[in-house]
Amino acid sequence: MSAYRLQQIQGHILPETKSTAMAGSPSPLTTHVLNTAMGVPGANMALSLYRQDPSTNAWRMINTGTTNDDGRCPGLITKQLFTSAVYKIRFDTAQYWASIGETCFYPYVEIVFTIDDPGQKYHVPLLLTRFSYSTYRGS
Template sequence: MSAQRLQQLKGHILPEDKVTPMAGPVSPLSTHVLNVALGIPGSNMSLSLYHQDASSDIWSLVTTGITNADGRCPGLITRELFTSGVYKLRFETQQYWESVGETSFYPYVEIVFTIQDPGQKYHIPLLMSRFSYSTYRGS
């Protein structure tokens, strides 16, 4: 078994902050994209994180990123910037599916969620196929 494959398996077994390639500051918010149709990580997918202004309902871009080979995007936001409120993760699924030679019913996926306690760890995975997706709050 190749060292790269062992590292991928390690990434699925160990908590995100314990995997060597993702060392560095641990984000209080993480995501993991899985292509459940092909049974592989959703790598090289562009995503954006937004925060909603409570007084005006306007979305402000916090950061952008691209998922790594394991379908993760480490370092989304720092503890200092992570506050209570409504957030949105936008995944550019159409570009991803085109990159693997497929088409998709959904050109993008937006997951909107509320953070009440920014001291906790939040994990927002995206499980997707060309014609469906689901998510849940992990830890």
Template sequence: MSTQRLQQLKGHFLSEHKVTSMAGPVSPLSTHVLNIALGVPGSNVSLSLYRQDTPSEVWSLITTGITNADGRCPGLITKEMFTSGVYKLRFETQQYWESIGEASFYPYVEIVFTISDPGQKYHIPLLMSRFSYSTYRGS
């Protein structure tokens, strides 16, 4: 393994620790974008967080952000604003791929999920390549 890759991994682990210890209040919802084609974090990915209003089922924008050098977007939502309901994270993947000189099949990715216990921590990663993506509920 190259020295550069080892430094990148070291920075990844250290930056994760910094987010929880130095960023002030920790968001109950986090995300992490990974470019699995190149094996690097998806940095500078624009994203939006929405909550679905009931009973109208209209999406209300909560916040927008851009992933940092580690592919994370700290501080998505406060504990006070995080309530039970249906949420959506929208990632502007086409802009990301174009910014690194690549074309993408998916212009954006929307991940819709249900929060039933807002007292828990929810981690929603996005693993992506130009022609595929995957997600899961992390811890």
């Protein structure tokens, strides 16, 4: 049984509530994956966006996506759905590294962050190698 499924069963992740972000509308939340070991964008990486329910601390899935050839995933969330809350982006790094014939130490990366002012734009990049990762709040 996967860890994700176990978390669902234990109530840590609530049933999926995907939103279909409009491809043409700018998302107030963006991400960019860079494979710094090879000096290329992290293309074709699956990811998912979650928001934490403050009353239960359970995670609700907001959207899923895949990075494009530039390592970006546009349309993560609409301005209407973007509220003050704790969010996380889960990146499927094992699948990414396997797709380019490599193994990795971290099978996934979860970046958890707080949004206090949903009127601002937030950029959450992931800098990645097979054995390390880092992130920061970009602009």
